[in-house]
Amino acid sequence: MRGWIAAALLSGACATGALAGDSVRPAIGSFGFDTAGMDRSVQPGDDFFLFASGAWERQLAIPADRAYYGVWDELDEKALRDTRAILEEDAGTPGSKPGDFYASFVDQAAADxxxxxxxxxxxxxxxxxxxxxxxxxxxxxxxxxxxxxxxxxxxxxxxxxxxxxxxxxxxxxxxxxxxxxxxxxxxxxxxxxxxxxxxxxxxxxxxxxxxxxxxxxxxxxxxxxxxxxxxxxxxxxxxxxxxxxxxxxxxxxxxxxxxxxxxxxxxxxxxxxxxxxxxxxxxxxxxxxxxxxxxxxxxxxxxxxxxxxxxxxxxxxxxxxxxxxxxxxxxxxxxxxxxQPRWKRGVQTVETFMGEAVGKDYVARHFPPATKAAADTLVRNLIAAMDGRLRRLDWMAPATRAKAVAKLASFTPKIGYPDRWRDYSALFIRRDDLVGNVMRASRFEHQRQLNHLGQPIDRAEWFMTPMEINAYANPSLNEVVFPAAVLQPPFFDPHADPAINYGGIGAIIGHEISHHFDDQGRKYDKNGALVDWWTAEDVKRFKMLTDRLVAQANGYEVLPGVHVQGDLTLGENIADLAGITIAYDAYHATLAGKPAPIIDGLTGDQRFFLGFAQVWRTKIRESALRQQVKIDFHAPDHQRALTTRNIDAWYAAFGARPGQRYYLAPDQRIRIW
Incomplete structure (x- = not known):
């Protein structure tokens, strides 16, 4: 599965969306999006986040055990419940290490x-x-x-x-x-x-x-x-x-x-x-x-x-x-x-220390082969879209551009779960010894890492479990990784409108792909080596563009006197911009030149951008927001949804115009990839 690159984007039945005559409905709404959560009294150009999710935000009460709550957290709650069911079954099975570990955690009386x-x-x-x-x-x-x-x-x-x-x-x-x-x-x-x-x-x-x-x-x-x-x-x-x-x-x-x-x-x-x-x-x-x-x-x-x-x-x-x-x-x-209730903390603890032991059962129950196949297709389409962007790039020297294309061609996407599961047979777990279990599991993992020294790089290794609602790019291995749990509605639904899939998980996948070409990822070559493969002029032109993105982020005031740190969040902001750009290209390629249908009065482009905005649907407590702005490499989700203000097609889709809060004149819109 190394080096996927498509000469042309797939279309028709490979568009990873609802197919003609498909009797299975999308999990959310009529086409995969929650239109009831929109606030149509807000103009998209004044605040696209609120336009897409304002009613949802007003109505939502953040759960008492959460610092913030949104689409990512809805999926996390589902994954926790699904994993709990597995662990509680395992806890009733004598000799099950994950079950015994979980049982040792939820025994509050023993800990006390x-x-x-x-x-x-x-x-x-x-x-x-x-x-x-x-x-x-x-x-x-x-x-x-x-x-x-x-x-x-x-x-x-x-x-x-x-x-x-x-x-x-x-x-x-x-x-x-x-x-x-x-x-x-x-x-x-x-x-x-x-x-x-x-x-x-x-x-x-x-x-x-x-x-x-x-x-x-x-x-x-x-x-x-x-x-x-x-x-x-x-x-x-x-x-x-x-x-x-x-x-x-x-x-x-x-x-x-x-x-x-x-x-x-x-x-x-x-x-x-x-x-x-x-x-x-x-x-x-x-x-x-x-x-x-x-x-x-x-x-x-x-x-x-x-x-x-x-x-x-x-x-x-x-x-x-x-x-x-x-x-x-x-x-x-x-x-x-x-x-959080003790059962949630117990699930998270077992996931931390024995994640792949549980992940194998999770995948069997919640990630069917058809979903993986559809996700594989979508990833191929996104890689092909990035390839097209790189080949057309006008600010990069031709020789550097050729190396960038070669780097993309050597990618390894990892979708859903590892090809080889970790072996926990040497880890000793006792049902009545929580602290001992944590100590032994920590030492086990430390020794597992030490055992890597002097050995060939394990390119099959995963650094997230299948149950995690997340994804990552690894520049040293030149890979992008998407766990099974994140490939679910509303991010990804094989029965949803393709516009929603590409605006949602497509932009996330594009985000991770583009991390290999952000201000730090770009420094690694196709072999994953930290080496200077750009010309000085390439770097200068790239920095001129990214400096503008830093300034744009610095201008977001999230609380009185509290601004996003543009330099801290630069890599993620580059990836957000690139992700939505290549996802839009990939979506249009699946249309094969045909117009997208109108659904619920919304065009294909409108649905695409709403799918993107819904990904960042989040409500956050003030204390948590203050902490995020100080230490997180990601901008707050509200501001991430505003990435659309740099995309020409968004203006055409929603009619944002001069005088509206987030309108940018064409020459002020930031285009990198």
């Missing part, structure tokens, strides 16, 4: 009876560390347990030698979501800091390590230490620059360039002691963190490590820990009134 006791050995090991070297070794041990205490350790392809695996190290050590939460002084951020300090105090007290009288001061010492770490951290915008993040260091380089941290002890404990080189993804941050590690009292460093462990394992401990964590991460950061 054990309290923090399952963590006592790990906490005791931290407290017993008599030196900074010993504590660094505990950092490595914690990483094996799934908790990144001071740095984040991963195994992945070497960007400049993508046929080889290499250990990768990323900055870490913070309990707030990002450096800006420590460094900015607006009222909302200050409130988040206060909630975090309360949480740290609670964890120290609940763990029994510290008296109630001493806990506030010790929590404050850890917070002050993290605030210094935050000042050393890179911004998220800098981190997403793959050229800046590629720094190959030997173990000796870490000692020389980031002195003060016991690197040898850490690498030995984490399993990287035999590695000739590692990727130091934020080198100046490591230098700063190492200096702080050497200068901070050992007692504070131990408290910091213990708190990272307690926070990481709080979801699996007694209800007092669960409640404390939710009060901070759920209520304070995201404004969510209620925690």
């Amino acid at each position: 009876a054990k309290g923090v006791a399952p963590l006592h050995p790990a906490l005791a090991a931290i407290d017993a560390a008599a030196s900074r070297e010993a504590l660094a070794a505990e950092h490595g041990t914690m990483e094996r347990m799934g908790v990144s205490a001071f740095f984040r350790f991963r195994i992945g392809p070497d960007d400049k030698a993508p046929d080889q695996y290499i250990p990768q190290l990323w900055q870490g050590g913070l309990g707030l979501p990002d450096r800006d939460y420590y460094l900015k002084d607006d009222a909302a951020t200050a409130a988040n800091r206060a909630a975090y300090l309360t949480y740290l105090t609670q964890l120290l007290t609940l763990s029994g390590r510290v008296s109630a009288a001493d806990a506030p001061a010790r929590a404050k010492a850890v917070f002050d230490f993290e605030r210094q770490l935050a000042a050393a951290h890179w911004t998220r915008a800098d981190t997403r620059d793959v050229d800046k993040a590629y720094n190959k260091w030997t173990p000796a380089d870490f000692a020389a360039k980031a002195p003060g941290y016991p690197w040898v002890a850490y690498f030995r404990a984490v399993g990287a002691e035999a590695s000739a080189a590692l990727l130091a993804c934020q080198p100046t941050a490591f230098a700063g963190e190492a200096r702080l590690y050497a200068a901070t009292p050992l007692a504070t460093l131990k408290d910091h490590a213990a708190l990272r462990l307690l926070d990481g394992y709080a979801p699996y401990l007694s209800q007092d820990f669960v409640a404390a964590r939710f009060a901070y991460r759920g209520k304070a950061l995201n404004g969510v009134p209620e925690d």
Whole structure:
């Protein structure tokens, strides 16, 4: 399935929409779209999001256990229910590892009876560390347990030698979501800091390590230490620059360039002691963190490590820990009134640690071969549409354009589920040992990644489960991946109008395909190697276009004084624009020159753009929106729906005109691919 590329787009029965005479109706409305959710009192040119979904948004009450709710979340709820049914059946089957894992999670009484006791050995090991070297070794041990205490350790392809695996190290050590939460002084951020300090105090007290009288001061010492770490951290915008993040260091380089941290002890404990080189993804941050590690009292460093462990394992401990964590991460950061019911959290936990063991059954029940075949066809059509765009591109040098076409031709789309399922036979699961299950599953996954070192790249590996409502592009493997659960209505419905399918899942697929040509993905060649294959003039012309997209995003004010970060969201904004562009081409190619039918008074183009807008139908709480704008590489969904303002065909479809809020003159519309 590598290298799909079509010489011409498919049409007729391969259009991936409702066929003539098809007696099966679409899952939503008469043609796959919820027209009742529209607000026709809003002019499309004033706000296309509200025009498409304003009535839906007014009527929706965000569920009490959600920070936001929309089409993606409706699908997530369905996937959770479907997976729950599988796990509850498995829980009644003796010896079923996923079933036993799930049963261990939903047993609230057992978790409450054990309290923090399952963590006592790990906490005791931290407290017993008599030196900074010993504590660094505990950092490595914690990483094996799934908790990144001071740095984040991963195994992945070497960007400049993508046929080889290499250990990768990323900055870490913070309990707030990002450096800006420590460094900015607006009222909302200050409130988040206060909630975090309360949480740290609670964890120290609940763990029994510290008296109630001493806990506030010790929590404050850890917070002050993290605030210094935050000042050393890179911004998220800098981190997403793959050229800046590629720094190959030997173990000796870490000692020389980031002195003060016991690197040898850490690498030995984490399993990287035999590695000739590692990727130091934020080198100046490591230098700063190492200096702080050497200068901070050992007692504070131990408290910091213990708190990272307690926070990481709080979801699996007694209800007092669960409640404390939710009060901070759920209520304070995201404004969510209620925690999710225990069954949902249990499903998510099993998916995290044994996702493919459940995914095999999920696919058998909920992703029939006919749906996969229709999705395969649509993906081929989208790749062909991107090929056409690349071949017609006028701002790129011909030689570069030829390389771009070759890169696209070498794509590997992965649709629905893996060709080879993971083997969990070596993972030991006990029905009465939730924390132990999480620890063993974390160590199992860590060792699975370590086993990659020195081996050929596993190009069949998936990094999402079939039940996830998501998709991704992997530049090192030159692939796009779409799990089964996201290939369902309203994103994709084999019985829906093709315009809706192409505007919905088509734009999402186009989005992921185009990530390989966004401001960072473009830096990887057809073999997945990070290499400079564009001319200087190509880069200059591309940057002129993307700078305009940054400015456009910066102009979106989502709350008073709160704007989208154009530089942070650039890659996703490029992909949104490209995705809708190539999906529109692919849709029209399926028409084979024939006019689209009028359905419910809507033209084919109108239905296409409404399908796109419905993908981003989301309502979000203010606290969650503030967090998203600070840390998320994606713009808020309301603004993503406004991507249409750059598309000429949208103006023709809806008659947006000068004077309307989101109207752009033709020469102001941004066209990249």
